[in-house]
Amino acid sequence: MYLQDILPKMSKLYLNRTVDSFLKDVRMDTEEEMREVIIKNVDEFQNKERVKRNLNFNSSERDIALLNEMVLMSLMDQQGYILSESEVFSTVENLEKEIVEQSKDEEYIKTAIPEERMRIYKAVLIESWKKDDSLNEHEINILNVLRKELELSKRDHYLIESIIGRFPQKNNKLHTHKQIERTLRDLQSRGIILRYRDGKSYYIIPNEIARTVRYEMGGELRNEVYETLLNDLNVTQLKVILNFLSINVGGNKKDLIQRILKHNILPSTALKTFNTKELTQILKNLDGAKISGTKEDKVQNIIDYYENLSTPEFSDPTDERSRMYDFYEQLASRDYKSLRVNKVIEKDINVERYFEEATHYLIQKKLGIEPIDMKGSKHADGKIKYNPKEVVLWDNKSTEKPYEFPSEHFDQFLGYIRTEKSRVTLFLIIVSEYTRDAISQAQKLKAFSEEDSDVAIIKATDLKYVAENWKSYSNNKNPKFNLQVFNLTGELTRNILNSRMEWAL
Known part of the structure; x- marks a missing residue:
């Protein structure tokens, strides 16, 4: 989820915690002011150097630093980098238990960490812990x-700490x-995770910074995705x-995959066992993947x-268009790589049509309004009834760059409006981003x-936001969407949409 969906x-x-994490000495009285200032300063929020700086826990007390990482x-x-509050507690607890249990399994440790690296790192770790019950920044x-010189992962470090009786605590x-609650507050104050309510409380790493967090923390792939790679x-x-890595190679494919996952072999470690030619061949089988570069690049x-x-x-398993709707923003921005990787499209030419179909799904299934069939091909992408004498037309324009509303589109849309038999009360243009000239x-x-x-x-992201959230603005048991939400000229920003939903629904 992006900031504008979470806020x-x-x-x-x-x-307030989020604002304080990247904007100092800024004071606001209302929630709406805070949301606006965060969105206006999103570039600073997602600045890589800021995120990296706030991911440095070396000067924090031991329990906070360790739990931040957990x-x-x-x-x-x-x-989606998201867990409910109860899931955070249980997942962190299970992760700590798993590492402790693995550290007690001698056979596992022998295959997970090379003996000589274990001997060296363990000796230095024991010496570091001798002085007191904490490690200083130095x-x-x-x-x-x-650890990096010995090519040990952070997970290896935890395992060895557990062996000497220092993980998670003495x-x-x-x-x-209670300790986990403290660390959740610390991560919020750093602007790394956000807390919100949607029925229950959730914690999330927003999309704007998720990739930076993953790379800085040494995380490479989610287990389910890593398993897909191995398959x-x-x-x-x-x-x-x-x-x-001197690990047993017996068994079928499923056994081999589970063994790699069990030993927490990082994707990069696994892939580095192949030579450049083999890596190139793997990339050739991945539609749209970049093939050139050094071995490390590959x-x-x-x-x-x-x-x-x-x-x-x-x-929505009952409607195949839901897959297109799930990737609505990517279709709008022509994010070919993501669309191909996730098998949403087979050819680039599919994007425009799928964007249109996803919008029909949104209007019909999410807003509960039945689109009107149109004959021929020279018409807008969609039409719905506004009242007995008036209609709403819409058109999808997917672009890789902000939409500029060129003159040919102006003439095209004007033709749609003038040839429509009923009065067009609203013409809605759905895009990924737009320029001021477009307004x-x-x-x-x-x-x-x-x-x-x-x-x-x-x-598109704001239209999808309306589709997912409009019912929460109505007090009716069986709410109906009011097209007045969209009925104005100019830009329909998130703030404008929220305001209109408050009085229209």
Whole structure:
């Protein structure tokens, strides 16, 4: 979820924490002011250097620093980087338990961490812990350098800490819910996670910073996506990975995959066991993946490809158009890579038609309004009845760059309005992004319509927001959508839409 989808569901306390995380000495009285200032300063919020700086926990007290990492690891393994409050507690607790249990399994440790690396790192770790019950920033930096030199993961570090009785706490004591609550507040104050309510409380890493968080925390792929990558490899390739790391290569393909996952072998570690030629061949089988570059580039290209994968399930199994609706914003912005990776499109030419079909699904299934069939091909992408004498027309324009409303579209839309038998009270243009000139063109089209037709431009992400949230604005048991929400000329921003839904529904 993006910030603009999360912010309306956040209360004043949590909005204030987010504002304070990246804007100092800014004071506002209302929730709406806070939401507006966050959106206006989104570039600063998602600034990579800010995120990296706030992901440095070396100077934090031990329990906060460790739990920050546990919480982020838990969120990063979820599609959408989201967990309910109760799930955060249980997932962090289970993660700590899992690491402690694995550290007690001698056979597992022998295959997970090479013996010589274990000996060196364990000796330094024990010495670092001798002084007192915490590690200072200098000791943590030294351990981080040593860990990277020995090619040990952060997970390996936790396992070795657990072996010496220092993970999660002294004598392998698990953290309490109260301690986890403290770390959740800390991560909010850093602007790394947000808390909102939608029936119950949720914690989320917003999309704007999720990729930076993943790379900085050493996370590469969610387990379910990693499993998809491994399934796309053949048995011989899986055995190469396991054999290189001196792990048992017996069993069928499923056994091999589960063994790789069980030993927490990072995707990059697994892929580096292949030579450049083999990596190139893997990339050639991934539609739309970048093939060129060094060996390290190719490994990253493969990881990037799979990082874009989402669940293959339809949000609405009864209607195949729901898959297009699930990728509505990507269709609007012509995000070919994401659309191809997730098998939404087979050819680039599909994008425009699928964007139209997704909009029909949104109007019909989400807003509960039945589109009117139109004959021929020279007409707008969709039409719905406004009242017995008037209609609403809409047209989809998917573009990779902000929509500029060119003159040929002006003439096209004017023709649609003038040839429609019923009066067009509203012409809605659905895009990914738009320029200021496009807004001027919309106002001009209203004047030229000769019917005083309103012409509104709306972002696909905002239209989808309305589709998902409009019912919450109505007190009726069986609410009906009111098209007055869209009926104006100019831009339909998120704030304008919220305001109109408040009085129209």
